[in-house]
Amino acid sequence: MAIIGIDLGTTNSLVSYWKDGTAKLIPNAMGSVLTPSVISVMQDEILVGQSAKERRLTHGSETAASFKRFMGTKKKYQLGSRIFTPAELSALVLKKLKKDAEQYLNEPVEEAIITVPAYFNDRQRTDTKLAAKMAGLKVERLINEPSAAALAYQTAQNKEEAVLLILDFGGGTLDISVVECFENVIEIEAVSGDNHLGGDDIDQLLYAEFIRKHPELSTLDEQGIAGLRTALTEAKCALGRQDKLMFSYAYGINVVEDYITQEQLLELGLPILERIRYLCSQAMQDGKCSVDEIDDVIMVGGSAQLYFVQRFIEELFGKLPIIMDETDKVVAKGAGIYTGIRMRAADIKDRMMTDVCPFTLGTNIVWDREDDRPHICPVLKRNCPLPFSKTIRLYATGDYQELMRIGIYQGEEYYADENVCLGELLINIRRRPAGEEGISVTFSYDINGVLEVEAENAMHQVVRKLITNDALSDKEIEESLKRLEQLKMPDRETEEYELIRAKLEWLYQKQTGTIRNQTAKILHHLEISKEEGNYYLYLKIKEEAKQWLVQASMYLDTFEPEEYTDGKKG
Ligand code: ADP
Ligand code: MG
Numbered sequence: 001m002a003i004i005g006i007d008l009g010t011t012n013s014l015v016s017y018w019k020d021g022t023a024k025l026i027p028n029a030m031g032s033v034l035t036p037s038v039i040s041v042m043q044d045e046i047l048v049g050q051s052a053k054e055r056r057l058t059h060g061s062e063t064a065a066s067f068k069r070f071m072g073t074k075k076k077y078q079l080g081s082r083i084f085t086p087a088e089l090s091a092l093v094l095k096k097l098k099k100d101a102e103q104y105l106n107e108p109v110e111e112a113i114i115t116v117p118a119y120f121n122d123r124q125r126t127d128t129k130l131a132a133k134m135a136g137l138k139v140e141r142l143i144n145e146p147s148a149a150a151l152a153y154q155t156a157q158n159k160e161e162a163v164l165l166i167l168d169f170g171g172g173t174l175d176i177s178v179v180e181c182f183e184n185v186i187e188i189e190a191v192s193g194d195n196h197l198g199g200d201d202i203d204q205l206l207y208a209e210f211i212r213k214h215p216e217l218s219t220l221d222e223q224g225i226a227g228l229r230t231a232l233t234e235a236k237c238a239l240g241r242q243d244k245l246m247f248s249y250a251y252g253i254n255v256v257e258d259y260i261t262q263e264q265l266l267e268l269g270l271p272i273l274e275r276i277r278y279l280c281s282q283a284m285q286d287g288k289c290s291v292d293e294i295d296d297v298i299m300v301g302g303s304a305q306l307y308f309v310q311r312f313i314e315e316l317f318g319k320l321p322i323i324m325d326e327t328d329k330v331v332a333k334g335a336g337i338y339t340g341i342r343m344r345a346a347d348i349k350d351r352m353m354t355d356v357c358p359f360t361l362g363t364n365i366v367w368d369r370e371d372d373r374p375h376i377c378p379v380l381k382r383n384c385p386l387p388f389s390k391t392i393r394l395y396a397t398g399d400y401q402e403l404m405r406i407g408i409y410q411g412e413e414y415y416a417d418e419n420v421c422l423g424e425l426l427i428n429i430r431r432r433p434a435g436e437e438g439i440s441v442t443f444s445y446d447i448n449g450v451l452e453v454e455a456e457n458a459m460h461q462v463v464r465k466l467i468t469n470d471a472l473s474d475k476e477i478e479e480s481l482k483r484l485e486q487l488k489m490p491d492r493e494t495e496e497y498e499l500i501r502a503k504l505e506w507l508y509q510k511q512t513g514t515i516r517n518q519t520a521k522i523l524h525h526l527e528i529s530k531e532e533g534n535y536y537l538y539l540k541i542k543e544e545a546k547q548w549l550v551q552a553s554m555y556l557d558t559f560e561p562e563e564y565t566d567g568k569k570g
């Protein structure tokens with residue numbers, strides 16, 4: 001029975017495993033190690049990954065992406081006639097990854113190590129575990145993404161002793177960690193980050209700017225907007241280190257052309273850079289280290305490829321950041337290495353990784369009167385090493401009150417109600433005048449980031465609460481499971497078919513004239529041959545369709561915009 005490591009990303013998800021002394025990435029059924037975290041719902045079938053991503057362009061209302069951003073919230077997604085929670089959508093991604101891994105490894109997979117942003121709070125972690133449960137995966141441990149990156153870096157470089165700052169800049173999250181490596185130990189000193197900052201935000205800024213500069217684009221319909229967004233994101237990625245890049249977007253018979261430049265990205269991205277600067281200094285402050293003490297700055301995540309971000313980091317730290325090969329695969333590799341540690345594989349079993357608590361945990365208190373707005377009394381301060389346990393004394397503020405209510409909170413805000421409430425504990429106390437009767441409250445945070453709170457009164461009665469998995473009742477989980485089970489994922493052949501079909505549909509919608517006609521013909525043949533079940537014919541048409549997609553894109557590159565305008569020209 002294999003254990004897999006999973007990087008469940010906002011944009012892309014990856015699976016890895018430990019074999020022959022290294023972490024290997026597992027390709028999905030389409031042969032790619034990156035599975036877009038996108039879900040598209042057809043009648044009874046569900047598409048996950050590349051085919052769903054393509055289908056998003058033509059069937060936006062049946063498709064969801066970037067849902068990791070809403071883990072731990074009550075947001076609902078309506079896709080066609082079905083409703084999903086972010087955890088359910090994540091469960092579908094996990095299910096697909098599990099299935100692909102099982103096919104590739106040729107054995108059942110039951111357990112996974114899943115990475116989460118270091119800065120994920122308790123609700124988001126609970127939702128991630130819930131998603132795993134719904135996907136039929138046992139999750140012993142969630143590890144922080146930058147910790148996984150540190151593990152991958154240290155393993156690749158064999159650095160014996162170093163203080164690293166790891167900056168993971170993905171599609172939807174920014175994670176920063178200060179990490180100390182010595183001998184076989186990776187010690188996370190401090191983390192900071194933002195769960196709502198990533199490449200998606202840059203895409204949004206770029207899109208808004210483009211619409212501002214080209215008011216004629218404000219008439220675009222939903223699909224036109226989706227296409228423009230995709231094209232702009234592609235251009236952002238293609239820019240690399242060049243000063244500027246020509247960008248053109250065709251819609252109907254019109255085309256807009258403009259440049260994307262480093263300067264423009266920098267200008268748009270200034271507030272993002274400011275935020276990065278602030279979060280880096282917070283992590284260093286909490287980790288009690290100065291800029292000079294950082295040996296290496298390691299950048300991972302897809303958005304680490306942004307040249308203007310790299311330049312900014314270089315200036316900030318006064319040294320060249322290390323951009324690891326394939327920035328978007330580092331976290332998954334770290335997760336794979338961790339599966340090796342977990343299986344106690346001979347070549348890696350002595351490696352150790354310690355972690356910290358990302359947020360302050362505490363309880364609510366009032367200074368004197370019960371009707372004051374409660375503020376937080378921090379018990380475990382952010383960035384304390386795990387495991388950690390601490391006891392505080394609390395006193396009743398009401399005269400002759402017989403019950404104390406202990407709110408359990410996570411966050412850095414002064415007022416209790418502005419933080420995340422994780423639950424509460426009730427404990428009876430002896431009736432005494434205000435301020436006389438006290439209880440002890442102990443917060444214990446274990447190595448997996450699971451919190452237990454315990455209260456003890458003067459009569460030595462103890463009440464305990466484990467803060468995990470109580471976001472949903474068993475019955476609710478059961479119902480989710482049932483609903484997800486009704487949705488079938490297509491086999492590899494059908495998945496490829498849906499992928500090609502989605503691409504053809506998109507091409508058809510985008511084009512007019514001869515390309516559109518030819519695309520319609522091929523789409524029709526493809527559908528008929530699949531329906532008729534003439535496998536030989538189907539394979540032949542599928543190949544034709546693939547060739548056509550390549551040809552059509554080349555044709556567009558060369559001849560746009562004049563040649564394809566409905567036959568009016570050319
Ligand atoms: P996540 O971990 O959030 O799934 P990734 O680490 O895979 O994200 O990064 C995805 C983000 O990186 C997307 O916003 C994507 O646009 C951006 N990205 C990927 N490649 C590049 C590139 N070459 N240049 C700039 N941004 C990139
Ligand atoms: Mg990531």
